[in-house]
Amino acid sequence: MNAEIDVSQVTLKTERLILRPWRQEDLDDLFEYASVPEIGEMAGWPPHTTKGGSQWVLNMFINEKKTFALEYNGKAIGSLGIEFYNEERFPELKEKKCREIGYALSKDYWGRGLMPEAVGEVIRYLFEEVGLDVIVCGHFLSNGQSARVQEKLGFKHHSFGQFELRDGSTKIDDEANTLTREDWEKRNQN
Numbered sequence: 001m002n003a004e005i006d007v008s009q010v011t012l013k014t015e016r017l018i019l020r021p022w023r024q025e026d027l028d029d030l031f032e033y034a035s036v037p038e039i040g041e042m043a044g045w046p047p048h049t050t051k052g053g054s055q056w057v058l059n060m061f062i063n064e065k066k067t068f069a070l071e072y073n074g075k076a077i078g079s080l081g082i083e084f085y086n087e088e089r090f091p092e093l094k095e096k097k098c099r100e101i102g103y104a105l106s107k108d109y110w111g112r113g114l115m116p117e118a119v120g121e122v123i124r125y126l127f128e129e130v131g132l133d134v135i136v137c138g139h140f141l142s143n144g145q146s147a148r149v150q151e152k153l154g155f156k157h158h159s160f161g162q163f164e165l166r167d168g169s170t171k172i173d174d175e176a177n178t179l180t181r182e183d184w185e186k187r188n189q190n
Contacts (some may be wrong), residue, residue, distance in 0.1 A: 002084045003097040003132055008065040012125055014117045019068040019080065022061040026069055029076035030054045033106035042143045043104045044163055044172065070105065070118050078105035080118055082126070085136040089161065089176065096133035099126065103146075110145065116152050123153060127181045138163070138176040147175070154187050155179045 012019040022030075031054040033039055037047045048054045061067040061079065070078035085100035087093070101122060105115050119137075126132045137155055139146035140163065155177035162171040 001094055001097065002087065003099055003130065005082045005099060005130065006065045007068055007082065008062075010068075010125070012068070012121050014121045016072060017114060017118055017121075018071040019118060019121060020071060021065070022058055022067060022069045022076070022079075024058070024062075026076040027051060027055060027058055030058055030079075033077060033108070034104070036107050038107060039104055042140065042146065043102060044140070068118075068122065070114070072109065072114065077109050078103065078115070078118070080122055082122070089159065090136065090178075093134055093136075097130075098132060098134040098136060100136040100138070101126075102137070103149075115149050119149055120153055123179065123184060127184055133181055135179045136176060137179070138174050141173045141175060150177050153179065154183055156183070 008021050010019075010021070028051075031048055031051050034048040034054055034057070040047045048057070061069075061081075066083065067079050067081040069076040070080060080101065080103045083100045083102050085093070085098055090098070101119065103115060103119060123135060126135055135155075136158070137150050139150065141160075156179070158176045158178045160173065160175050163174045164171050
C-alpha cells in the first residue's frame, strides 16, 4: 500500500548535498536544468519551454509535499520525488508500506556520483524514519545511467513493462526494481 509521505518540513544532508523542500526562489534553477531536452526525456516529461511551465511544476512540488530539491553549493540542481507506486503492477506489496522514487539531475552534474548519494540518503530516511517496507524505482530501458544508480544501491529487478506518458501520447519500455528494508539492512551490515 502507498504510505503517506510529507517532506515539507524535512531536510536531509549528505556529504555534498542538501535535500530540502522546494521554494519559490528555486524557479530559475528549476527552469535552467528542466529546459535541457535530455533531462525530462529520461524521466518521462517534456523539457520545460517557459518559466511559466516551470512555475506550474514548482507549485506542484511545493503543494504535493513529496519532492525534494537537490541543493549543491546553494543551487537547486535536481529533484527527487517520493511518488505513489502502481499498486496494480505490484499486487504482492498490498500489505506492505511502500512508495516509488523518481529523480532528475541537471546534466551539468552528471558523472559525479551525486544522484547515488542523494538516493542513498532518501532510502535511509524512508526505511529508518518513515518506516517503509519496500521502495520501488524504475527506469526506461534506454536510460543506463538511472539503471546504474539503482544497481549501485541494491535495487533488484521486479518486472519489465511500459510507462505511459501523462498525456497518453507514448509508451516507453521500462524496468521496475524494488528494494526491501531487509535487503537494505543486510547491505549496510556488510
